[in-house]
Amino acid sequence: MDFLNAIILLLNYIFVPALAYGSQLAIGAIFVTLIYGILRFANFATGDMMSFGTMVAILFTWYFQSLGLSLGFLPTALLAIPFAILFMGLYMLVIDKFVFKYYRLNKSPPVQLAMVSIGVMFVTQAVVRIIIGPSDRRFFDGEKFLIRANEFKEMTGLNEGLAIKSTQVITIVATIILVSTLFWFLNKTKTGKSMRAYSDNEDLALLSGIDPKRIVMITWMIAAILATIGGVLYGLDKSFKPFTYFNNMLPIFAAAIVGGIGNPFGAFLGGYVIAFSEILLTYAYKKFFMYVLPESMEPDGLIQLLSTDYKFAVSFSILVIVLLYRPSGIFKGKIL
Amino acid sequence: MRKNLNVIAAYSIMMGLIILVGIFQSWNIALSIFNLCLISAVMTMGANIQWGYAGLINFGIMGFTALGGLAAVLISVNPVQEAWSAGGTNILLSLFLIIGIVLAVRFVLKRYQKSKIRNYVIAAIIISGIIIIRLVSEPGIEAIEEVNPARTGFLGGLGLPIIFSWIVGAFFAGGLAFVIGKVALGLRADYLAIATLLISEIVIAIIKHEDWLTRGVKNVIGLKRPAPYEVNLQETEWFINLVEKFNSGKLALISDLSERQAALNQFVIEGSSVFVKLCYSGLFLVVVIILLILTQKALYSPWGRMMRAIRDNEEAANAMGKNVVKQHLLIFVLGSAIVGIAGAMLVTQDGLFTPGSYRPLRYTFLIWVMVIVGGSGNNFGAILGGFVVWFLWIEAAPIGLYLVNLTTAGLEDTHFLKVHLIESVPYFRFLMMGIGLLLIMRYRPKGILPEKIEIK
Numbered sequence: 094m095d096f097l098n099a100i101i102l103l104l105n106y107i108f109v110p111a112l113a114y115g116s117q118l119a120i121g122a123i124f125v126t127l128i129y130g131i132l133r134f135a136n137f138a139t140g141d142m143m144s145f146g147t148m149v150a151i152l153f154t155w156y157f158q159s160l161g162l163s164l165g166f167l168p169t170a171l172l173a174i175p176f177a178i179l180f181m182g183l184y185m186l187v188i189d190k191f192v193f194k195y196y197r198l199n200k201s202p203p204v205q206l207a208m209v210s211i212g213v214m215f216v217t218q219a220v221v222r223i224i225i226g227p228s229d230r231r232f233f234d235g236e237k238f239l240i241r242a243n244e245f246k247e248m249t250g251l252n253e254g255l256a257i258k259s260t261q262v263i264t265i266v267a268t269i270i271l272v273s274t275l276f277w278f279l280n281k282t283k284t285g286k287s288m289r290a291y292s293d294n295e296d297l298a299l300l301s302g303i304d305p306k307r308i309v310m311i312t313w314m315i316a317a318i319l320a321t322i323g324g325v326l327y328g329l330d331k332s333f334k335p336f337t338y339f340n341n342m343l344p345i346f347a348a349a350i351v352g353g354i355g356n357p358f359g360a361f362l363g364g365y366v367i368a369f370s371e372i373l374l375t376y377a378y379k380k381f382f383m384y385v386l387p388e389s390m391e392p393d394g395l396i397q398l399l400s401t402d403y404k405f406a407v408s409f410s411i412l413v414i415v416l417l418y419r420p421s422g423i424f425k426g427k428i429l
Numbered sequence: 430m431r432k433n434l435n436v437i438a439a440y441s442i443m444m445g446l447i448i449l450v451g452i453f454q455s456w457n458i459a460l461s462i463f464n465l466c467l468i469s470a471v472m473t474m475g476a477n478i479q480w481g482y483a484g485l486i487n488f489g490i491m492g493f494t495a496l497g498g499l500a501a502v503l504i505s506v507n508p509v510q511e512a513w514s515a516g517g518t519n520i521l522l523s524l525f526l527i528i529g530i531v532l533a534v535r536f537v538l539k540r541y542q543k544s545k546i547r548n549y550v551i552a553a554i555i556i557s558g559i560i561i562i563r564l565v566s567e568p569g570i571e572a573i574e575e576v577n578p579a580r581t582g583f584l585g586g587l588g589l590p591i592i593f594s595w596i597v598g599a600f601f602a603g604g605l606a607f608v609i610g611k612v613a614l615g616l617r618a619d620y621l622a623i624a625t626l627l628i629s630e631i632v633i634a635i636i637k638h639e640d641w642l643t644r645g646v647k648n649v650i651g652l653k654r655p656a657p658y659e660v661n662l663q664e665t666e667w668f669i670n671l672v673e674k675f676n677s678g679k680l681a682l683i684s685d686l687s688e689r690q691a692a693l694n695q696f697v698i699e700g701s702s703v704f705v706k707l708c709y710s711g712l713f714l715v716v717v718i719i720l721l722i723l724t725q726k727a728l729y730s731p732w733g734r735m736m737r738a739i740r741d742n743e744e745a746a747n748a749m750g751k752n753v754v755k756q757h758l759l760i761f762v763l764g765s766a767i768v769g770i771a772g773a774m775l776v777t778q779d780g781l782f783t784p785g786s787y788r789p790l791r792y793t794f795l796i797w798v799m800v801i802v803g804g805s806g807n808n809f810g811a812i813l814g815g816f817v818v819w820f821l822w823i824e825a826a827p828i829g830l831y832l833v834n835l836t837t838a839g840l841e842d843t844h845f846l847k848v849h850l851i852e853s854v855p856y857f858r859f860l861m862m863g864i865g866l867l868l869i870m871r872y873r874p875k876g877i878l879p880e881k882i883e884i885k
Contacts, residue, residue: 135619137794192867204486204618208801209870211794215863218790222856339790343630346623402638409627416624417612 094251099384101253105242111372112365113261113330116268119364120323121345123275123357124316130292130355131312132193134206138214139320140342144335145184145217146321147328148225150177151232158234166236166259170325177325182317188213189313197309214339221335229334233260260330271322272361275315279357284311292355343405344371347412353422362424367408375401436809436878443816450824457699460706462823467713468774469815473799474720474808475767481806481880482733483760484740486622489609491792492629493765495636495784496605497598497772499643502782504594505653506586512576512641513584519569520584520641523562530558573641583644591653594773595716602769603762605632610761614754626789637784649782656708662701669693672700709778716774717812720767724808736760795822798866804876813878821865822858829857 128136153173163169196206242254279285291298291308352363378396451459479485533554541547574582613624636643662668676696683689727733739746747753776782803814837847
């Protein structure tokens with residue numbers, strides 16, 4: 094019985110939250126890696142693009158709420174996602190036309206494009222803050238929990254409760270659907286294959302008659318889908334604040350590089366690697382050992398490897414270690 | 430003279446703008462802008478050495494700035510004797526243990542061939558070392574943080590004049606840069622950017638949460654000053670006389686004696702804060718000029734030529750027998766050390782150390798905007814970039830407000846759009862920076878004052 098309790102404890106505090114957080118990071122990391130693989134630059138505007146998409150989704154959510162539309166137990170924001178994706182895609186295409194296209198045609202070095210993306214970051218940040226303001230916003234509605242902790246306790250008769258938030262389930266389901274569709278698209282369809290070819294060898298792809306304009310446009314559209322959905326899922330699960338989104342860029346980069354930049358599958362797994370290591374290393378295992386060990390060996394301290402303050406630092410350290418020992422990432426990067 | 434005309438023109442315009450702020454807003458604001466412009470100029474010189482001379486991307490400027498600030502605290506704050514006696518020995522012991530671990534790892538690395546066993550041994554040394562250090566330091570840290578937590582709760586510093594911290598800050602930042610450079614400089618440009626960005630976040634996380642060393646988010650306030658205090662100045666005879674002399678024209682207009690005294694008092698209060706800021710300006714100006722002379726000398730020396738050769742074609746320089754790795758490391762350390770000086774200067778000016786205020790947008794990306802806008806590779810350009818961008822960063826809000834009022838003049842004051850726009854005026858600075866950076870990158874990619882190399 095104690096053993097079961099210990100497992101539920103880990104599930105509740107580590108596995109479920111890490112899985113949800115990892116999914117959110119994974120979507121962002123695929124976004125980064127896709128831009129890096131096809132457009133060939135590190136996009137420092139990642140977090141702010143996600144916050145732009147989320148902002149549009151929030152505005153639509155408010156509009157639908159004022160109309161009285163809702164999805165019952167699901168959050169209204171899901172209804173707003175398609176509209177937000179449209180706006181996000183439009184925004185990205187406008188930015189590409191006025192900013193990135195020039196450097197792409199001039200074949201500027203990646204560093205210059207990265208600098209330009211910093212300019213885009215500033216502008217996007219300003220746009221988001223001017224439209225919706227810098228404050229913390231919650232836009233979740235509908236049923237909050239799928240299973241509540243005390244319901245679970247009553248159901249099973251265990252000491253430890255397992256609470257599953259509906260946003261966590263939505264995040265995981267949406268990620269599975271989104272990522273499997275994306276991989277199917279990249280691996281099975283002609284367009285997806287031509288994208289991979291373009292990423293692998295640009296000149297060869299051009300010779301075989303692949304239209305670079307089309308590839309770039311499709312990449313931005315996919316990026317818009319990923320950015321919006323990733324941002325909305327994070328905002329539903331936690332809350333929307335432009336500054337947090339900007340900061341999320343860092344673990345997302347870490348995930349993309351740990352997985353091997355340019356490799357979407359690596360980025361997908363990288364998200365979970367980062368999320369799980371962050372939570373595993375900063376969780377206090379005292380209660381877990383109280384269940385597992387006999388009473389005489391109970392620990393005194395919290396048995397916490399690192400204090401929770403260092404949550405971000407964990408993922409960055411992992412990244413630094415990976416960069417030093419295997420710069421191409423866990424899965425060989427730079428093939429799409 | 431002729432060929433430096435654009436430099437002179439650009440700087441005169443900049444000075445004119447600051448003087449205009451002094452006339453129309455107040456001299457206090459103008460001087461605080463000027464001081465921060467000088468500090469920004471030091472930071473941009475550091476970044477410019479790395480990016481402009483050698484083509485190294487350092488997105489970790491925030492971390493080096495914070496280390497400089499930490500130096501200011503550790504140098505100037507008086508030592509907290511009780512904290513030292515409570516947990517000092519544990520902390521010192523941990524320090525020796527860290528050194529011991531580093532030496533042990535070095536020994537294993539040097540002594541044995543590369544193999545799986547060696548990796549495991551190193552991992553075992555590090556992990557067991559960390560566990561021992563935690564066991565040793567934990568009681569010490571707890572004891573230190575319990576000493577009068579509302580006022581101290583940390584070890585304090587050395588109690589020296591804060592000016593020394595400018596040099597120590599450079600050493601701190603340079604030391605960190607040496608470690609980072611040793612491990613990360615081999616990475617490709619954009620990886621290096623991301624790695625330094627993340628490492629600087631780690632540095633900030635440590636400064637924020639190691640309360641025994643830095644007081645963390647509780648902040649250290651009331652640091653010593655290299656300049657006199659306003660309150661003391663206001664009571665000093667010669668200062669009051671000086672202010673009286675300066676404002677004699679205005680004072681002569683007031684006939685009533687008590688009113689005249691009140692007006693004088695007002696002038697003294699204003700004058701004292703202007704005077705203190707002027708003291709800082711003088712100190713900062715000395716630093717900027719010394720650094721400028723040194724960097725200009727370096728730029729035109731054989732060493733500077735070699736750096737440019739390495740930047741423009743690494744392989745060719747390598748083939749000519751230049752040690753690219755060593756030079757990269759050297760310049761990374763030098764540039765970061767300069768940023769460290771700026772960090773210490775910043776904390777000196779503010780008189781307080783707030784780890785929570787170090788954010789990448791302000792301390793990394795803004796500095797990069799300054800370098801790019803000003804002109805990378807050209808020291809005068811980098812300094813000008815610091816001035817222009819900081820000036821706009823501060824003055825963006827008034828300019829934004831003016832623009833909003835102009836464009837929404839037709840709307841009523843209570844119209845929701847106007848109210849909303851006026852509320853979001855502070856964020857116009859981001860917009861301005863972004864658009865400015867994009868325009869410069871597109872139409873003048875070498876910056877306002879482009880790099881100009883002539884053989885002297």
